[in-house]
Amino acid sequence: MKMGKYSKFKVLIVEDDEDDYILLEELLIEAVGEIGTITWAEDFKSARVKITNEHFDFYFLDNRLGAELGLDLIVEIKQQYETAPPIVMLSGVDDYQTDLEAMEKGADDYLIKSELTAHLLERTFRYSLKSKDLEAKLAKLAHYDGLTGLYNRSLFNELLVKSIQQSERTGQKFALVTLDLDNFKFVNDNYGHPAGDQLLTKISRRLKHSTRSSDIVARLGGDEFSLLLKDVKNDSDFVKLVESIMGIFQEPIQVDSKSVSVTTSAGIAIFPTDAQTASELIDNSDRAMYQAKALGRDNYSFYNQKLHQEAIVKHQLELELNAAIDNNQLLLHYQPIIHLKTGNITSYEALLRWPDKNNGFRNTEEFIEVAEESSLILKIGDWVFKQACLQLKIWSEQGITDRHISINASANQFNSDDFTQQVEKYLKETPDLAKQLTIELTERKPLVISPTTVNRLLLLSGIGFKFSVDDFGIGHSSISYLRAFPMDSIKIDKSIIQNILISEEDLALCTAIIALGKALSLDVIAEGVETEEIANLLSSLSCPYAQGYLYSKPMPL
Amino acid sequence: MNENLKPIRIHMCDDDPDDQLLVSDALEEARLGNDIDFTNNGKELLQYLNREGQFSHLVDQPLPGLILLDLNMPVMDGREVLSKIKQHEKFRSIPIIVLTTSKAEADIARTYDMGVNSFIMKPVSFDSLVDMVKSVTDYWFHLVSLPQK
Known part of the structure; x- marks a missing residue:
């Protein structure tokens, strides 16, 4: 009977004496047979790390751990679980006080090392597990909905309060979604209650699988479900999540071998935007749900209508943008960068354009902002890079090999290895192209300067890329970019350049940045140069490069 | 002997994706550690x-240790596939x-006749x-002695 019963079991033994550990391990295997894994922690600190990072099915804690007490680990274990697995304390001496304290803290048994036998261990193991099983069953009854296996109202309310506290700490928004089935009564009346129950059970599974593991799904009673959606980057993510929840009702559900279609109405309220307390949030989410029902069922509604509209517009824009990238509808326009002394074009900045239906262009800033908030910016980044490479190849076929292109990169592209890997792969056959490319980093969405991001930049600079700080002078991190990473050029923001004739401060700033560039051997480019007067002044300040409408607006090549 | 320590793979044949979800979630909830895979008809x-x-691609994988079978399915239903399996060496x-x-008594009797081991x-x-x-896995994997293949 011993065979295989605990073959998936994970046991943690916290014991500072290696001999005692080995003895216990041997006894344990003798007592209960093969155990999946037995992990040994030899001191308080490493035990703590293991307890917080791993799950175990059974804990043995020696009480004397150098200066620390195993007793104090009990609390740490309990914190990890709703119902903690069995914890058995071990002690060298039979100390009634410690025994009591261990029980008080929640240990399941207290064993004296010198009295350990396989027989005793086997019994402790069995009894602790059995009582845990009962404890877990009781906790389950109190916290879970037996029909669907989802959280019930009481646990949901607890989790809601916890989520509010967490959100207040982290500043992260979350949404409370209230769902009410539109035609559940019809199913109950026409197919009977067991069919209705079957329907609820199946819907619950669909809900569970259409949400992420960080989301909380509960059945509050009847045909009413509530969800907490956390870990979102922005409001349009809520739309996405709610759309996927609504989507699970598209497919009919089989009850008693009959196919039944049900729809739902959903109301969404967001903390802390729409409410300051748990009950206010519940009320507002309910209100939104009734609003959705009034809209004609199979609908969802945000409590905050303005946010609703904005989120939907953004979501729509995201879908369109994604399609535009896939259908190759984006374009690059190129604006030349001029060497002020000679008037020669030294390179081009590639700027993204998205044509609209009326022969104009969509607002670049607007769609880039949406792209930055989703992962689309990564897709765009890859596309821009490849497009620029294609242009360089065209030039090279025409015999032009001394032209450079600058492309704008988002900080997000350096948060993972994806972009750098793409680039390395793409340039494998034409590595020389890298030398003709400059990556402009803006500080509007600042780059997180960490060793790993710096390494990614270094990798690219190692294969020949140059780096430039865009919009220099208006953000907060310009100087820290220069310190963190060897840049090649800086571009003075156009809001400074356009003021140098009328503002002494901006003129002084411009002069200082040019001097800074010289001191650090960086190329300096003045952006937004629109008049001869400004160009002349920049020349007299020995600014080496300029870019702007005076020379050319961004154009297709 | 050691081979038996690994929880046996369960196979479920059912045309309702919701039922497939339910059973795999239930297995997970029961922390049984059995792998499960699915087909949609006989x-x-x-x-x-x-x-x-x-x-x-599964050619080198061992056969499942237990099959959960639905009776009413399109293409080939449970009864038909059952008789084919039970005739297969x-x-x-x-x-x-x-x-x-399906609660129909005749159905139950007929499927037992065809060699089904249990009807739930x-x-x-x-x-x-x-x-x-839990009970099913306990019964089949802890109490019943299955023939060695």
């Missing part, structure tokens, strides 16, 4: 067992549990499904 089940077509030893919502009504609630999955 024809697919035969292909799966024979490691043919879309299942040819290699597959006949795999225990089969019919898991269905699908429980409605998730909790009882978890309990059922």
Whole structure:
């Protein structure tokens, strides 16, 4: 009977004496047979790390751990679980006080090392597990909905309060979604209650699988479900999540071998935007749900209508943008960068354009902002890079090999290895192209300067890329970019350049940045140069490069 | 002997994706650690067992230790595939549990005649499904001595 019963079991033994550990391990295997894994922690600190990072099915804690007490680990274990697995304390001496304290803290048994036998261990193991099983069953009854296996109202309310506290700490928004089935009564009346129950059970599974593991799904009673959606980057993510929840009702559900279609109405309220307390949030989410029902069922509604509209517009824009990238509808326009002394074009900045239906262009800033908030910016980044490479190849076929292109990169592209890997792969056959490319980093969405991001930049600079700080002078991190990473050029923001004739401060700033560039051997480019007067002044300040409408607006090549 | 320590793979043949979800969630909830995979009708089940077509990549994998079978399915229903499996020299030893919502007495008698090992009504609630999955695995893998293949 011993065979295989605990073959998936994970046991943690916290014991500072290696001999005692080995003895216990041997006894344990003798007592209960093969155990999946037995992990040994030899001191308080490493035990703590293991307890917080791993799950175990059974804990043995020696009480004397150098200066620390195993007793104090009990609390740490309990914190990890709703119902903690069995914890058995071990002690060298039979100390009634410690025994009591261990029980008080929640240990399941207290064993004296010198009295350990396989027989005793086997019994402790069995009894602790059995009582845990009962404890877990009781906790389950109190916290879970037996029909669907989802959280019930009481646990949901607890989790809601916890989520509010967490959100207040982290500043992260979350949404409370209230769902009410539109035609559940019809199913109950026409197919009977067991069919209705079957329907609820199946819907619950669909809900569970259409949400992420960080989301909380509960059945509050009847045909009413509530969800907490956390870990979102922005409001349009809520739309996405709610759309996927609504989507699970598209497919009919089989009850008693009959196919039944049900729809739902959903109301969404967001903390802390729409409410300051748990009950206010519940009320507002309910209100939104009734609003959705009034809209004609199979609908969802945000409590905050303005946010609703904005989120939907953004979501729509995201879908369109994604399609535009896939259908190759984006374009690059190129604006030349001029060497002020000679008037020669030294390179081009590639700027993204998205044509609209009326022969104009969509607002670049607007769609880039949406792209930055989703992962689309990564897709765009890859596309821009490849497009620029294609242009360089065209030039090279025409015999032009001394032209450079600058492309704008988002900080997000350096948060993972994806972009750098793409680039390395793409340039494998034409590595020389890298030398003709400059990556402009803006500080509007600042780059997180960490060793790993710096390494990614270094990798690219190692294969020949140059780096430039865009919009220099208006953000907060310009100087820290220069310190963190060897840049090649800086571009003075156009809001400074356009003021140098009328503002002494901006003129002084411009002069200082040019001097800074010289001191650090960086190329300096003045952006937004629109008049001869400004160009002349920049020349007299020995600014080496300029870019702007005076020379050319961004154009297709 | 050691081979037996690994929880046995369960196979479920059922055309309702919701039921597939329910059973795999119940297995997970019961922390049984059994792997489960699915087919949607009797024809697919035969292909799966024979490691043919879309299942040819499984050719080196051991056969499932237990089959949960739905009776009412399109293409080839549970009764038809059941009689085929029970006539097959290699597959006949795999225990089969019919898991269905159909209560018709005749159905039950007929499927036992065809060599089904057990006939279980699908429980409605998730909790009882978890309990059922626990009992089924306990019964088949701890109490019953299965023939060695």
